[in-house]
Amino acid sequence: xxxxxxxxxxxxxxxxxxxxxxxxxxxxxxxxxxxxxxxxxxxxxxxxxxxxxxxxxxxxxxxxxxxxxxxxxxxxxxxxxxxxxxxxxxxxxxxxxxxxxxxxxxxxxxxxxxxxxxxxxxxxxxxxxxxxxxxxxxxxxxxxxxxxxxxxxxxxxxxxxxxxxxxxxxxxxxx
Numbered sequence: 063x064x065x066x067x068x069x070x071x072x073x074x075x076x077x078x079x080x081x082x083x084x085x086x087x088x089x090x091x092x093x094x095x096x097x098x099x100x101x102x103x104x105x106x107x108x109x110x111x112x113x114x115x116x117x118x119x120x121x122x123x124x125x126x127x128x129x130x131x132x133x134x135x136x137x138x139x140x141x142x143x144x145x146x147x148x149x150x151x152x153x154x155x156x157x158x159x160x161x162x163x164x165x166x167x168x169x170x171x172x173x174x175x176x177x178x179x180x181x182x183x184x185x186x187x188x189x190x191x192x193x194x195x196x197x198x199x200x201x202x203x204x205x206x207x208x209x210x211x212x213x214x215x216x217x218x219x220x221x222x223x224x225x226x227x228x229x230x231x232x233x234x235x236x237x
Contacts, residue, residue: 064165068214073099073158075225095158128179132159171195
């Protein structure tokens with residue numbers, strides 16, 4: 063997996079330009095986007111707690127990393143939060159959550175991602191895999207944090223630049 067740090071940064075950057083007046087405070091949009099982008103990795107403690115075998119449907123990078131599940135989850139959450147016009151919020155949150163399996167597909171290790179579930183149960187990677195895989199355990203992450211974060215830095219920087227650019231462009235467009 064890519065690290066939770068990068069998942070959060072990419073999701074939060076996607077939410078920088080979004081605004082949902084009357085639904086969410088402006089500051090909370092990038093925060094919720096970042097949290098939802100990191101959330102698919104909650105399958106790891108679930109896998110360990112329930113003794114789910116690696117490589118199975120509900121193991122890490124399985125069902126909870128599928129865009130099908132993420133879109134459904136984000137839509138239900140947005141409908142509960144937004145009450146009225148929930149669809150734009152659901153779309154944004156889904157895009158942020160789906161950034162997670164896409165980043166994981168760029169890693170150089172671990173199991174592939176069930177990106178096409180329920181159509182296919184194939185675990186997929188991209189052909190280009192520049193991101194060093196982050197271990198599932200926090201302690202092991204800090205043993206290897208330097209090389210992992212250096213491999214993720216271009217994606218973090220690109221996301222931040224894109225998010226700030228979209229926010230600036232939106233501001234200039236509206237004023």
